[in-house]
Amino acid sequence: MDVRDAHLNEELIIRYLLGQLPEAQQVEIEDSAFQSQQYMQDILAVESDLIDEYVRGEITLNNREQFERYFLTAPERRRKVEFARALATVTSAVEPETVQNVRTFELPKSKNNLWTFLWGLRPVSALSLAAAALVVVVGAAWLITSGLRVRSQLNQLRAVQQSQDAQQRQLDQQLAGERARTEDLTAQLERERRAEAERAQRVAERSTKPGNPDMIASLILIPGLARGSNAEARVTISPSVRSVQLRVGVEPHDDYSSFRVELLTQKGQKIWSQDNLSIHTTRAGRAILLNLPAKILDAGRYELSLKGTNGSGGSEDVGYYYFDVVRK
Amino acid sequence: MAAAHPHRKWSLTQEAFDLLLRCLADDREIAGEKYLEIRRNLIRFFEWRGCPFPEDHADETVNRVARRVSEGEDLRNPGAYFIGVARLLVLEIVKARAKESQALGEIANSSVESVEATGDEPRIECLQQCLETLSSDNRELILQYYQGEKGEKIKNRRQLTVRLGVPLNTLRMRALRVRERLQGCVEQCVSETGM
Numbered sequence: 001m002d003v004r005d006a007h008l009n010e011e012l013i014i015r016y017l018l019g020q021l022p023e024a025q026q027v028e029i030e031d032s033a034f035q036s037q038q039y040m041q042d043i044l045a046v047e048s049d050l051i052d053e054y055v056r057g058e059i060t061l062n063n064r065e066q067f068e069r070y071f072l073t074a075p076e077r078r079r080k081v082e083f084a085r086a087l088a089t090v091t092s093a094v095e096p097e098t099v100q101n102v103r104t105f106e107l108p109k110s111k112n113n114l115w116t117f118l119w120g121l122r123p124v125s126a127l128s129l130a131a132a133a134l135v136v137v138v139g140a141a142w143l144i145t146s147g148l149r150v151r152s153q154l155n156q157l158r159a160v161q162q163s164q165d166a167q168q169r170q171l172d173q174q175l176a177g178e179r180a181r182t183e184d185l186t187a188q189l190e191r192e193r194r195a196e197a198e199r200a201q202r203v204a205e206r207s208t209k210p211g212n213p214d215m216i217a218s219l220i221l222i223p224g225l226a227r228g229s230n231a232e233a234r235v236t237i238s239p240s241v242r243s244v245q246l247r248v249g250v251e252p253h254d255d256y257s258s259f260r261v262e263l264l265t266q267k268g269q270k271i272w273s274q275d276n277l278s279i280h281t282t283r284a285g286r287a288i289l290l291n292l293p294a295k296i297l298d299a300g301r302y303e304l305s306l307k308g309t310n311g312s313g314g315s316e317d318v319g320y321y322y323f324d325v326v327r328k
Numbered sequence: 329m330a331a332a333h334p335h336r337k338w339s340l341t342q343e344a345f346d347l348l349l350r351c352l353a354d355d356r357e358i359a360g361e362k363y364l365e366i367r368r369n370l371i372r373f374f375e376w377r378g379c380p381f382p383e384d385h386a387d388e389t390v391n392r393v394a395r396r397v398s399e400g401e402d403l404r405n406p407g408a409y410f411i412g413v414a415r416l417l418v419l420e421i422v423k424a425r426a427k428e429s430q431a432l433g434e435i436a437n438s439s440v441e442s443v444e445a446t447g448d449e450p451r452i453e454c455l456q457q458c459l460e461t462l463s464s465d466n467r468e469l470i471l472q473y474y475q476g477e478k479g480e481k482i483k484n485r486r487q488l489t490v491r492l493g494v495p496l497n498t499l500r501m502r503a504l505r506v507r508e509r510l511q512g513c514v515e516q517c518v519s520e521t522g523m
């Protein structure tokens with residue numbers, strides 16, 4: 001057996017301590033003890049346990065005899081045995097509860113078993129544990145910081161997203177509104193186009209169909225033209241014209257409740273008249289609108305007399321208008 | 329290596345002791361620590377070998393080595409040299425005891441002495457006093473380590489290893505160091521009380 005592994009073999013050490021090994025093995029154990037402090041301590045620990053077993057009566061009979069014959073020869077060993085006996089007496093007198101109390105008394109300032117564990121570590125283990133704890137703390141702080149930063153960014157992104165969603169909804173609403181207005185305008189435009197087309201069609205029909213009763217010739221008569229003057233008032237009546245509209249201008253100061261109009265030929269023959277006419281005010285001014293049947297107007301010159309009815313019911317001359325009719 | 333002549337007693341001089349220390353280490357303090365460690369180991373060696381006066385035998389060994397060094401011996405391996413001298417001394421002691429046994433006859437052979445439990449009270453009182461001088465941690469350690477018998481003692485020690493977070497061998501070494509310190513205190517106390 002390799003003596004250098006004897007520190008793991010307490011039995012061999014016990015036999016050495018009891019003088020039961022041959023000289024060669026004793027030398028090996030002693031040389032190992034002198035070379036290795038740890039091995040020396042192992043032998044001392046085994047010796048201490050052997051002494052305790054002896055004083056407690058736990059040693060085997062054979063070892064007990066050898067112990068008393070060989071082990072107790074040295075006064076120092078006898079003192080060790082006496083001390084071990086005293087220690088056994090004291091420890092056996094200590095109640096387990098006392099030990100428990102002492103255990104809790106062990107750390108009066110700190111009842112943290114973790115602290116006790118840490119304090120009991122070897123420097124290398126404690127340093128490694130401290131380094132590991134430092135790494136854990138630093139890593140946790142980094143994770144917390146990163147998490148907070150990510151959460152902040154996420155909140156910002158959510159806020160931006162919500163804002164963009166609100167803008168999108170607003171834009172959608174605006175777009176819907178614009179589309180509705182567009183549709184309305186489109187419909188209105190279409191209606192106006194149809195109306196214009198119808199009007200154009202009617203105009204075209206009138207111009208192409210002779211005798212269309214809806215054809216009207218119009219003439220504007222301005223007050224102040226004298227008889228016999230080279231008046232420019234002229235109306236051309238084609239065969240399709242059924243009526244002639246005369247717009248008779250009235251001065252602003254000619255303010256009557258009603259008016260009467262008489263139409264005379266160049267020979268002075270009254271061919272048409274109309275009473276209870278009122279003024280029509282337009283952008284072109286004040287005027288009386290007359291609609292004459294075209295058949296009463298032969299080619300020639302005519303005189304239109306305008307009279308106003310005053311408040312007493314009497315008639316007063318307002319003005320005379322002259323115009324020519326040309327027949328086609 | 330020749331054994332010292334039994335009738336010539338060589339006395340260790342300061343010069344020889346200084347020379348011995350220089351063989352252990354250049355630094356005198358380190359050499360002194362090595363010398364003390366060697367002497368402690370020699371004492372244990374003589375105890376293990378069953379010699380009756382381990383300290384005296386250790387000092388004799390130191391004297392013999394110092395003499396050899398003063399005579400020009402080179403200590404290449406101080407530890408091995410010391411224990412070699414010590415073994416020779418053990419042989420001398422064994423031979424001397426054998427001669428004494430023959431001379432004394434049966435009286436010398438009846439050397440079986442059991443340590444009776446007598447006079448333990450002063451020692452117990454000193455032990456209790458010395459326990460109070462320990463720190464609470466060491467006191468609790470030594471009490472629980474040696475608490476109980478057989479299986480209970482093993483259980484207590486396992487609980488200690490768990491609570492302290494150390495292996496059993498480490499716990500054993502710590503208990504041994506506290507015990508040695510405690511024993512020294514008790515022996516001093518006993519000597520002071522005049523036991």
